Amino acid sequence: MNFNQTDKVVELTRKLENFMAENVYPIEHEYEQFVRNSNNLWVVPPVVKTLKEKAKTEGLWNLFLPEEYADYSAGLSNLEYAPLAEIMGRVEFSSDLFNCNAPDTGNMEVLARYGTDEQKKNWLKPLLNGDIRSAFLMTEPDVASSDATNIECSIVKDGDDYIVNGRKWWSTGVYHPQCKVLIVMGKTDPSAPRHIQQSMILIPMDAAGVQLVRPLEVFGDLHSPQGHGEVLLDNVRVPANNILLGEGRGFEIAQGRLGPGRIHHCMRLIGGAQRALELMCSRAESRIAFGKKLSDQGVVRDQIAQSACEIEQARLLTLSAADKLDKHGNKEAKDAIAMIKVIVPSMAQQVTDRAIQIFGGMGLCQDTPLPGIFGYARYVRLADGPDEVHSSQLGKLIINRYSKI
CATH class of the missing domain: 1.10.540.10 (Acyl-CoA dehydrogenase/oxidase, N-terminal domain)
Known part of the structure; x- marks a missing residue:
């Protein structure tokens, strides 16, 4: 590499x-x-x-x-x-x-x-x-959406149209004033084989029946101006040519979409963690406690050293995953993508937590970017699939690979 x-x-x-x-x-x-x-x-x-x-x-x-x-x-x-x-x-x-x-x-x-x-x-x-914004509606409150085959939102053909009914949440971007289109995942054929029941369809934000139920806070933050919303789709009618790729292709599209997206999240989180580390070092060098700088405390040096190691490990692993995705595609890179999705958000959360501790009370408030970095790292451990799902799938891949030796 x-x-x-x-x-x-x-x-x-x-x-x-x-x-x-x-x-x-x-x-x-x-x-x-x-x-x-x-x-x-x-x-x-x-x-x-x-x-x-x-x-x-x-x-x-x-x-x-x-x-x-x-x-x-x-x-x-x-x-x-x-x-x-x-x-x-x-x-x-x-x-x-x-x-x-x-x-x-x-x-x-x-x-x-x-x-x-x-x-x-x-x-x-x-x-x-950059004239408009969009939202992606997959997660639902009534089912375990970490398994996308559970999704219940219905997309039913009706002449030259589809009628969409369902309730979605954690729909990032729906409250943005420029949000004009939704990509919605639902089921067109519940009787089909498990992974070809789902389809994706484009719904204009102003379509009749699209109802914003409420914004969802992340640790008390609404993430304005885009926000995360709960959305009710009540007999939303759209033209049949709004379907993406064709009926039964939704799961395939989702896998193609989420691979690069997971890498993008990890890349951004490494940047957040790196900034937390730099702020941690600056604070440790300038803050005096019990007669000496925090940077002279062994435990603080250890936390800084550990953080630097973890960031670099995560960075190299993410670069490796990106390289594998470029060279071999999403399917071949799914093990590397699962690794970084498990490792990087937790790393960023832990590094930022150490920085908050070294800053003391200041690290908890709006005077530093640390609360935002911490919150982002924490919710990405659920976004695009929770840690446990990626660990389970990764374990299965590794067992299958080495049990045949």
């Missing part, structure tokens, strides 16, 4: 780091204050539009799409995108500034890979331009 970056990525890294230093870090506190003001709920901070236009101008836009979609993006592989996603992960909201935010990245990849020309024209192009 060769993790040396190309000249193209080295230049993009330089530009992105400069952009963050000049435009993002200085407004981080201002942004957080704006979105936490109850008067600004579901309102995009005005500075976001300005910075998005600047990112476009500087060629820092849609960095996540691979080479076959170079007309839309920088045309990077997963391995090439990794250091850029890590930089963006240092600030919770910054991916949005470069049109590299979830769930839009996954939804754009789905439309780019599986969408018809009409679907691409109506939804992909506006998403790539």
Whole structure:
């Protein structure tokens, strides 16, 4: 494996780091204050539009799409995108500034890979331009959605239309004022074999019967302006040509979508953990307790050393997974993807927890980005599949591989 970056990525890294230093870090506190003001709920901070236009101008836009979609993006592989996603992960909201935010990245990849020309024209192009936002509706409150075959939302053919009924939650992005389209996973044929019962369909946000039930808080945070919502789909009627790829292809699309998405989450979390480590070191060197700096305390040095080791291990494992995905595809890389999905969020949570402890009371409040990094790491341990599911599947893969020797 060769993790040396190309000249193209080295230049993009330089530009992105400069952009963050000049435009993002200085407004981080201002942004957080704006979105936490109850008067600004579901309102995009005005500075976001300005910075998005600047990112476009500087060629820092849609960095996540691979080479076959170079007309839309920088045309990077997963391995090439990794250091850029890590930089963006240092600030919770910054991916949005470069049109590299979830769930839009996954939804754009789905439309780019599986969408018809009409679907691409109506939804992909506006998403790539940053004119609209989207949401992905798979998880349901009444079933264990970590097993996607449990999903009960119904997609029923009715003449030239489909009628969709179901209740979804943890639908990230539905409260964003620019959310215009939903990608919904449901069942078109419950009697079919288990993994071809599901389909995905495009539903305009303003379609009759789409009801936002309530926003869901993450550790008391609404994650405005995009939020996570519970959504009721009540006899939602859409044209039959809104189906993605065809009936029974939903599980196949989901697996193709979630592979790169899981890697993107891990890349961003490594950036968050790295920032937590840097903040931890700065605090330890500047804080005096019991007559000496925290950095002179053996236990603090040990925690910092351990954190640095864990971050680098996670980084190398994630680069390896990205390289395997690029070279061999999602199916062959599923073991590596499962590994990082188990390892990286827990690592980021643990490293950030140590940083919070070293900061003391300050680490718990809005004066540092640590609570946001910790919260992100914790909920990603459930998002895109809980740790236990990935561990179980990974164990099964490994047993099958070595029991045949």
